[in-house]
Amino acid sequence: MLSKKSQYAFKALEYLTDRYKQGPVLISEIAKKKKIPLKFLENILLELKKEGILDSKKGKGGGYFLAKDPARVKVATIIRLVNGPIAMLPCVSLYFYERCKNCDEKKCGLHDMMVEVRDASLSILENRTLKDLAG
């Protein structure tokens, strides 16, 4: 399951996508409209900034805004950044791979099945962007 943090991140990104190229948006505005705890949201947005998804401006008239075209930010990317691996097993993850102890990947039935599940999920998540999320 996606953590609450991830769900908040998506709500905030949806809000910012709706306001793409309309100037900075206050954290407090996002928090209020999307009903997200203010200080928690601060952390999330800061993290998304450090990872290059968002950019910000300080001082009066400041706020957060998308660093790139929302049509170019994949949902899969956001999930990996905020939530972690998409795959159900470490030995099957593309971005967080760790090999199995005591289990030969080549003849592990679970491994093969989880590769299928991963690919089925990615066929959707790699082909949807922030733009698809917003109104």
Next chain:
Amino acid sequence: MLSKKSQYAFKALEYLTDRYKQGPVLISEIAKKKKIPLKFLENILLELKKEGILDSKKGKGGGYFLAKDPARVKVATIIRLVNGPIAMLPCVSLYFYERCKNCDEKKCGLHDMMVEVRDASLSILENRTLKDLAG
């Protein structure tokens, strides 16, 4: 990601599937062959028994064994029992549904996307059984 507990559960079930209808198998044998901490495995097997997947016999010659034909035990069922929801959001889960606060499911882009991901995963996990896992 599947918890270690889930991964242990699958390893143990795979072992028991290979020995289906060959009499009870000792916890200690499974623990040794699959390299699972003994006491932790005890808990897991007991849980699987309470949920009707396994059955057991006490005393000499006792042990654990599958309660039903492994070809009839879906992988999705095991994941739900041991690991929890398969869906990425509570508002999208078939077996662990909880409605979204502050979010209209009918026009939530994330909701719709996560329904797709859930169905893609289930198309695999509901159609594979313990038999498919084993050799």
Next chain:
DNA sequence: GTAATTCCCTACCAAGTTGATAGACTTAAA
């Protein structure tokens, strides 16, 4: 009927994660 074997049960624990809050600090605009 009693000893050995095996699962069953209750309790506990350390470490990590999650969700959240508090407060001071820095930058930039007016």
Next chain:
DNA sequence: TTTAAGTCTATCAACTTGGTAGGGAATTAC
């Protein structure tokens, strides 16, 4: 130079995860 923002550090309670300990209860063999 004041004020309005975002930024940073730190702390916290509650929960989950992975694992351990030790005895109790049922069954079998003798």
